[in-house]
Amino acid sequence: MRPEQDEIEQRLSRFTGGLKSAGIKLTIQRLEVCREIASAGSHPDAESVFRGVRQRVPTISLDTVYRTLWTLVDRGLIDTLGVPHERTRFDGNTAPHHHFVCTRCGETTDFCCDAFDSLSVPEAVTPLGTVQKTQVEMRGICLRCAKAPASGDHQHATGHRPGRNQ
Amino acid sequence: MRPEQDEIEQRLSRFTGGLKSAGIKLTIQRLEVCREIASAGSHPDAESVFRGVRQRVPTISLDTVYRTLWTLVDRGLIDTLGVPHERTRFDGNTAPHHHFVCTRCGETTDFCCDAFDSLSVPEAVTPLGTVQKTQVEMRGICLRCAKAPASGDHQHATGHRPGRNQ
DNA sequence: CTACATGCAAAGGGTTTGCACGACA
DNA sequence: TGTCGTGCAAACCCTTTGCATGTAG
Numbered sequence: 001m002r003p004e005q006d007e008i009e010q011r012l013s014r015f016t017g018g019l020k021s022a023g024i025k026l027t028i029q030r031l032e033v034c035r036e037i038a039s040a041g042s043h044p045d046a047e048s049v050f051r052g053v054r055q056r057v058p059t060i061s062l063d064t065v066y067r068t069l070w071t072l073v074d075r076g077l078i079d080t081l082g083v084p085h086e087r088t089r090f091d092g093n094t095a096p097h098h099h100f101v102c103t104r105c106g107e108t109t110d111f112c113c114d115a116f117d118s119l120s121v122p123e124a125v126t127p128l129g130t131v132q133k134t135q136v137e138m139r140g141i142c143l144r145c146a147k148a149p150a151s152g153d154h155q156h157a158t159g160h161r162p163g164r165n166q
Numbered sequence: 167m168r169p170e171q172d173e174i175e176q177r178l179s180r181f182t183g184g185l186k187s188a189g190i191k192l193t194i195q196r197l198e199v200c201r202e203i204a205s206a207g208s209h210p211d212a213e214s215v216f217r218g219v220r221q222r223v224p225t226i227s228l229d230t231v232y233r234t235l236w237t238l239v240d241r242g243l244i245d246t247l248g249v250p251h252e253r254t255r256f257d258g259n260t261a262p263h264h265h266f267v268c269t270r271c272g273e274t275t276d277f278c279c280d281a282f283d284s285l286s287v288p289e290a291v292t293p294l295g296t297v298q299k300t301q302v303e304m305r306g307i308c309l310r311c312a313k314a315p316a317s318g319d320h321q322h323a324t325g326h327r328p329g330r331n332q
Numbered sequence: 333c334t335a336c337a338t339g340c341a342a343a344g345g346g347t348t349t350g351c352a353c354g355a356c357a
Numbered sequence: 358t359g360t361c362g363t364g365c366a367a368a369c370c371c372t373t374t375g376c377a378t379g380t381a382g
Contacts, residue, residue, distance in 0.1 A: 001276075003259075011258060025381055027337065037258040043274055045253050046372080061339045066372065069256050081255040081265070081274055082248030085372090087211050087346060089247040090235050092177060092203040093169075099247070100294045108209055108247055110167075113288040119302065122279040128266045129308035136285065136302050142295035191356065193362065212347080227364045232347065251347090253371060 001041030011038035018077045029053075029060050033068040043081050083108065098135055102142035109142070167207030177204035184243045195219070195226050199234040209247050249274065264301055268308035275308070 003011070015034040016026055024030070036052045037044070044052075050065045072078045083106045096117040097110045116136045125131060169177070181200040182192055190196070202218045203210070210218070216231045238244045249272045262283040263276045282302045291297060 043255040089209040131306040140297040
C-alpha cells in the first residue's frame with residue numbers, strides 16, 4: 001500500500017512547494033509532517049502522524065502536527081476523509097441516494113441519480129471485500145457559498161461548520 | 167427537502183418495526199426520535215434531533231437521543247455520514263481514487279477505477295453547485311472481518327474503531 | 333532583527349458511561 | 358415484580374487555543 005519512493009518525492013515537493021509559495025516557513029517540523037503524510041499508504045489520524053514524525057523529530061508536539069495538517073488541508077494539498085471538523089450526522093434516508101458536499105460550508109445535500117445507483121463493482125474491489133452499498137460523493141462549492149462575498153466563510157442557516165478557513 | 171408525509175410514515179414503521187422485532191421496547195422517547203429522524207429532510211446531528219424531539223417530549227435527555235440513534239444505526243435502519251465514531255483522518259493521496267469502507271471495522275481502503283474517475287455530473291447536481299471532485303464510496307464487509315469469528319468485532323492492526331457493535 | 337512557529341498546558345466541545353430511579357410487560 | 362430504559366452528571370477523548378519562548382528568513 002505504500003506509495004513508490006518516486007511518488008513520495010513528488011508529493012513531498014508538491015506539499016513543500018505549496019507551503020513556500022503561500023509564504024509559510026518551512027520548519028523542520030512542517031517538513032517532517034509533510035514527509036510523513038506523503039509516504040503514508042493509508043489514512044492516518046493526527047496521532048499516527050505524530051508517532052511517525054516523532055521518531056525523526058522527538059520534540060515535536062501533537063498540536064503542531066494538527067496545525068500543519070490543517071494548513072495542508074486549507075491549501076488543498078491534502079484531504080480529509082469525511083467533512084472536516086464535522087460532528088456525527090445521521091441519515092434516515094434509506095433509499096439509494098448520493099451526496100453533494102460543499103467544501104466551503106460543509107453542507108451535505110442529497111441527490112438522486114439512477115446511473116449512480118447501479119454502478120457495478122469494479123475488479124479492484126472484489127479482493128477487498130463484499131460491497132453492500134455504493135454512494136457517490138461529489139465535492140465542490142454550493143450555490144450559496146459561490147454567491148457569498150469572496151473572503152471569509154459563511155455558515156448555513158442549518159448551522160454547520162465551526163469553520164476553519166485560512 | 168422534507169420527505170412526503172407518505173414517505174415519513176413508511177420510514178417510521180420500518181424503524182419501529184425493526185426495533186420491535188429486535189425485542190427493543192418502543193418507549194415514547196424512542197418513538198419520537200424515530201419520528202424525528204424519519205421526517206428529517208437533511209442530515210441532523212444528535213443535538214438537532216434532540217431539539218426537535220424535545221418539543222414533543224420535553225423531558226428527554228440528549229444521551230437518550232444518542233443511544234436511540236446508535237441503536238438504529240446498529241440495526242442498519244439508518245446511516246451516518248462518514249464512518250461512525252471516527253476521528254479525523256487525513257488523505258495525502260491527491261491522485262483520483264475511491265474508497266472501500268468496511269462497516270464492521272471502519273477500515274477505509276483506496277482503490278482505483280478509471281470508470282469512476284470520469285463520472286459525469288448529473289443534472290440533479292448542477293442546481294446545487296460546482297463539482298470539483300468526485301469520489302465513489304463502496305461500503306461493505308472487508309475480507310478480514312468476513313473471516314473473523316462471527317460474534318464480537320475485531321480491530322485492524324492499524325488500530326481503528328473504538329467499536330460500537332451492539 | 334522581527335515576525336512567525338513551536339511547545340506546553342489548560343480549555344473546549346461533542347460523545348459516552350455509571351448509577352439510581354422510574355416505567356413498561 | 359422484574360427487567361429494561363431513562364435522566365443526570367461526571368468522565369472521556371480528540372482537538373483547539375493562549376501564551377511565553379524559540380527560530381527561520
